[in-house]
Amino acid sequence: MKMSGPHEKILLLIGIMVLTVAARAIDEDLTGFVTWGHNYYKTWGHPALVINETSELDLTLDHKSGSGFESNSIYGSGSFSMKIKAPQTKSTRVVTSFYLRSKSSRNDQLCFQIFGNGPAYLLNTNIIINGEGAKDQRFRLWFYVDDTPIRVYKKNPSIPYPSGQTMFMHGSVKNGSIVDPNEMPYTAKFQASTIDGCVTDFLDIEKCFGPQFWWNRKENWQLSSRERKMYMSARKVYMDYDYCSDRKLYPKVPKECKSRN
Numbered sequence: 347m348k349m350s351g352p353h354e355k356i357l358l359l360i361g362i363m364v365l366t367v368a369a370r371a372i373d374e375d376l377t378g379f380v381t382w383g384h385n386y387y388k389t390w391g392h393p394a395l396v397i398n399e400t401s402e403l404d405l406t407l408d409h410k411s412g413s414g415f416e417s418n419s420i421y422g423s424g425s426f427s428m429k430i431k432a433p434q435t436k437s438t439r440v441v442t443s444f445y446l447r448s449k450s451s452r453n454d455q456l457c458f459q460i461f462g463n464g465p466a467y468l469l470n471t472n473i474i475i476n477g478e479g480a481k482d483q484r485f486r487l488w489f490y491v492d493d494t495p496i497r498v499y500k501k502n503p504s505i506p507y508p509s510g511q512t513m514f515m516h517g518s519v520k521n522g523s524i525v526d527p528n529e530m531p532y533t534a535k536f537q538a539s540t541i542d543g544c545v546t547d548f549l550d551i552e553k554c555f556g557p558q559f560w561w562n563r564k565e566n567w568q569l570s571s572r573e574r575k576m577y578m579s580a581r582k583v584y585m586d587y588d589y590c591s592d593r594k595l596y597p598k599v600p601k602e603c604k605s606r607n
């Protein structure tokens with residue numbers, strides 16, 4: 347993620363790595379952008395605008411509607427890096443989201459959301475497995491955060507893990523309850539950089555589990571010691587909310603919270 351300053355437009359580079367063994371936000375060597383080509387379609391609201399030889403998708407939120415897109419390709423595992431520029435807001439709640447979601451009644455989802463929250467921004471992540479969500483973690487945003495992993499969700503036989511269903515990429519921009527008509531239209535920009543996903547068929551996730559995919563290899567099952575340090579320090583300094591410590595919502599510590607490092 348990259349962000350240049352509190353008063354400039356926010357620019358985030360976001361990564362999700364979905365392994366058959368572990369999911370985490372990952373730092374990426376950012377070389378080149380993949381073009382959207384035909385790999386997206388409008389799901390609701392205003393149609394996405396494709397800019398600059400199809401590398402950038404712009405979504406619009408105005409007084410009529412927000413906007414959302416979904417990929418045509420389905421993924422079974424992978425590493426997804428997205429450069430996101432959230433709309434500039436002064437005193438509003440505009441929600442810009444990038445997420446991977448399965449298409450079934452048992453919803454699996456890995457989600458990044460940028461909340462325009464007055465002059466500040468919050469980065470929220472959520473994980474939904476088999477329709478069970480409310481695993482939010484939120485960070486106050488700092489300056490250069492691109493290289494910092496912010497969430498690890500370990501695979502463990504006793505904990506549900508989102509590796510049972512194929513998923514589509516999604517993006518959207520929405521009215522999150524307070525929007526300022528004078529600031530409209532809001533534009534959220536999505537540049538796909540390094541989408542290293544295993545494209546598959548709806549029901550064929552097994553083919554995405556092998557070590558021929560770099561993100562499945564053992565050396566990527568854990569954070570490096572450098573990444574781990576950054577991860578711990580970001581949580582210490584910038585964490586705004588963690589469902590793992592929310593005893594009102596979860597009187598008992600959720601199982602996955604005990605082994606999250």
Ligand SMILES: *[C@@H]1O[C@H](CO)[C@@H](O)[C@H](O)[C@H]1NC(C)=O
Pocket residue numbers: 398
């Ligand atoms: C289009 O993309 C190129 C290469 O990334 C960049 O140098 C250029 O500034 C972009 N143009 C616009 C209008 O965004």
Ligand SMILES: *[C@@H]1O[C@H](CO)[C@@H](O)[C@H](O)[C@H]1NC(C)=O
Pocket residue numbers: 408409410521522523524525527
């Ligand atoms: C934004 O959402 C809020 C809460 O749902 C609603 O009261 C308001 O009218 C919406 N604003 C616009 C411009 O759609």
